[in-house]
Amino acid sequence: MISISPVAVPGAPLARRNPVAKVAAALVFSFTLLATLDPVAPAVAIGVELAVLPLFGIRYGVLARRAAPLLLSAAGIVVTLVLFAAERTGRTLVEAGPVAVTSGVLLTALGLALRMLAVALPGVIVFATTDPTDLADALVQNAKAPARFAIGALAAFRLVPLLGQEWQMISMARRARGVDAGRNPVARLRLFVSTAFALLVGAIRRGTRLAVAMDARGFDAATPRTVARRQRFGPADGLLVAGAAALAGAALAVSVVLGTFRPLIG
């Protein structure tokens, strides 16, 4: 299930910042971290991310739930690499039958998992604190995105939760018609594909109707649009982006000072 509603405590100082600023800050922070392959910089970055969390008005428990799929894949990375990595360097820590866990493999695996978490968490934080309508407004007003694209995507986004219900309906309707797959995997796959096709046909029809309704309300008019909800990009928003860059730079600096820095290129 995709959770799309924001969860932040309203009025938290950083959650209130302009959505474009938040997205920019997250991008700057994440991309800077991609520059290194070592585990230290991402570990510092995760520390920074957790430290600023209260400023975004997100409780740690809430973040843990939101980021649960992320934590799972991080654990998956560690387990897979530890068990199956070809390159087994360093001291042997555990040996059980064919499984040999070495310090080199463990470090690489932890580094990768930390990197993934450190890079993805800013995005999780931003979308957990940002209302989709505000984001679309800010994209149009502050990032000069075309309204046709931003508001159109927003309207389409609103239809996403309906797809789940629709899938269930189509599946039941097929069963009522005498169509089921039983235990045959090929029949299952065919049923899945044909249900997905019916879902797609329905989604396109609904999307077309929505587009017509939007145009009927002047969305395609040549008149320049005005905005009902003003989004401002102030000095505090600039500071947020600059702060994100500085903190990510600091995480890299720690890694350089400690001598663990391993550049991605070169």
Next chain:
Amino acid sequence: MAVRARVVVRGFGWRHAGRRAWAVRGVDLSVEAGERVLLLGPSGAGKSTLLAALAGLLSDDSGEQEGTVEVDGVDPRADRDRVGIVFQDPESQLVMARCGDDVAFGLENRGVPAGEIWPRVDEALRRVGFPYDRDRPTAALSGGEQQRLALAGALAPRPGLLLLDEPTANLDPAGAALVRRAVADAVTADTALVLVEHRVAEALPLVDRVVVLEPGGGVRADGPPEAVFAAHGDALAAEGVWVPGRTVPPRRATAAPGAALLTADGAALPPRLAPTDLAVRAGEALAVLGPNGAGKSTLALLLGGLLRPGAGRIEATRELAGRDAATAPHRWRAPALARRIGSVFQDPEHQFVTGTVYDELALGPRRTGHGEAAVRATVDGLLDRLRLARLARANPYTLSGGEARRLSVATALATAPRLLVCDEPTFGQDRRTWLELVDLFAELRDGGHGVVAVTHDADFVAALADRRLTLTRDPAAVAA
């Protein structure tokens, strides 16, 4: 304060790209500011196409036009500011996540200065009697509330011409009445109104003029409702228009109900359906009534063996299922289910699986193991019975509303199930299809089948139902 609009249509025709027949042709019509017009015609006469043309929604590249359409001397495609339109389906006409933002959307598009937007949003919401504040999520509204919001969105830019394309067709009677009252209260005296609506009797208090389109071209009649119905009422009723004041003879059961086919024993699915007791009998038509949100559709899915009850039991009798009566219907394999219980869904398109009407009807019999000769005989019989023979090669997705409904009922009957469960089978149907459905269900019932219909349609219940079950939103009181 609205722009006074005068509509002038001269020799108008429209042919959708890729079609041979004209959707509408030879229409001459003028509507003065303040006039309220009900647009009628048999299905396929081109009412919705004409409405789309008045709204300026038929773009040059989507078909071919004859004649002219002008609103205040301007082609509405060039300048849609004078026209507002409300469509049938609430889900696909609300744009924003919050109610106020949705009303503001049309004002933003038309470049209304930012300072004027919110006062005008509030004014529009007040005019339609909207009970919540601007921040209410649109997803939390009932269908009737969503349609009132859509009406507010159409009215906020103060159009001189308001178009309504069956705005109450998807609503329960209470919701529909609220939307009609909102239309009556909110439309100012100088706004022209053009309405397409199936349920003519309910729409008449809103209008002072009726225009009847002739299928195949032109305008058949135009004038005050009484005069039009006095002169053309019989012909219109025969063609499927719901002419007011024409009653339908009831089709009661000719014999006492037979054995029970299916029983519900405290069957529930929280939070959608409260515990419900019920027995469905052979030779009986049972109507399930109740407001939106009472769980009628959920009950239909449970009886259809398509959902597992969250509590309680649904049990088939030996009369319906023989030795399989020991297992609950939701655990039967699909072909076994289709042979015993047929389900007709609210939206016919959910049920279509194949590429032609013929294959659609043949699917069930083939799945349940009939030979090709038997399949052909069944399919041909149903094609004739439900007036679908000339559409045998058509794609089910291209059918009109009435044709799609007839096909969806026919597909459920193709496997000759003893029990038929229908969700809103008459919803949005013209009088002709409606009468055919009543006849068909009555015949099935009198032939010893069980028929369960979930419905808001009081006329349908009066004509067919032998017994009624009313669900309430109150979880305590549900009884047959």
